[in-house]
Amino acid sequence: MSFVAEAARSTPRVIVQFCRADRRYDPLDTLEVHYQVDGLEDEAVRAVERTVLWYTEGKGEEDLGVHFFERIADRQRLPPEAPTERFTTRLPPSPLSYEGVIVKIRWCVRVRFFFGGGRDFVSEHEFVVGRIPPARIPVAPA
């Protein structure tokens, strides 16, 4: 298991643990994710949404597809009663992660916390599906 953590400028800190240390998966693999949130202080969490999705990134229009989505509003499964949670999903055959020049396809786990004051906090953690090497820009000979 690998830990991917980040200190945010605002109080919450989300720690996501993937079931593979290198965060590289093949199509149809099972993805298992544990996550933990720290630093909520007294702010009440109203709901948590966890999503597995792909999105495109580049210079133009963006696209995305949600593969897995679950919203938790049961207090017993929300922080602080449940500071850690996990979920599992089987990845689809496509699209595969792609690191192109004009467009890229990225997969990520998104954990979104909704607070009582009507605000939310989103944490995204990327992983790779497939084994397509990054595109290279041909370099003209000198």
Place this chain on the structure above:
Amino acid sequence: MTHRNAPAVTASGVPANPFSTRHTRPGMLPPLDAAGVPIDPGRLLARLRPGGMAIEGPHGHGKSTLLHALLTEAAGAGRPTACVRVGSRGWVQRALSAIGLARPGAVVGIDGWERLPVAIARVLIMTATCRRATIVATTHGPTRMPVLMRCETSPEVLAALVALLPAHGGRIGAADIEEAFQLHGGNVREALYDLYDRFERRNRSLPVEAALPGLAPGRQSQERPERFLVRLPGP
């Protein structure tokens, strides 16, 4: 707004391009004045009057960004908001219903006012005035509406925006920013696309592992209004 990591690396080991649309689209960056200083949308909100008001400026000068910030501010203040992009699917019906059903104090953004047929524009302004709502329209040139803001850009604006984006790991210098700005005649959107290309060219000519070892940390956003731009004026 996305929290910055320096330097950001994708899970595949390639440094992420900070100039992609994901980081630069309206709503991701704050509106800046010509000196690169953030514009306070609250002050503009206080100047709104029933009827129509215009945000003027050429392509890529921050009109949509400012409109986005203004609508966010209005929504945060509890005012009904809606935004219609002229030319998008069903825009005529959405514009007419947003303004025709607007409650007093509602703020309706119309992005691309100059593409509106004159007759529809007149109907919308008259209706908004009658309903005590405000249309904020982005336009490239003068209109009959009072001007809320004229958007201007400068190399300082572009430099300030680059500083707000995720880290580029030293791949983009001050000369690149100045050159991209001049090359695109002050169009910041095109200048950011230009910087995207420069980043890609330099990024992929470097050995990735040597340049930026390690896996990417996650991205975390700051808190933001939960129901942004979803409250359409009710009947």
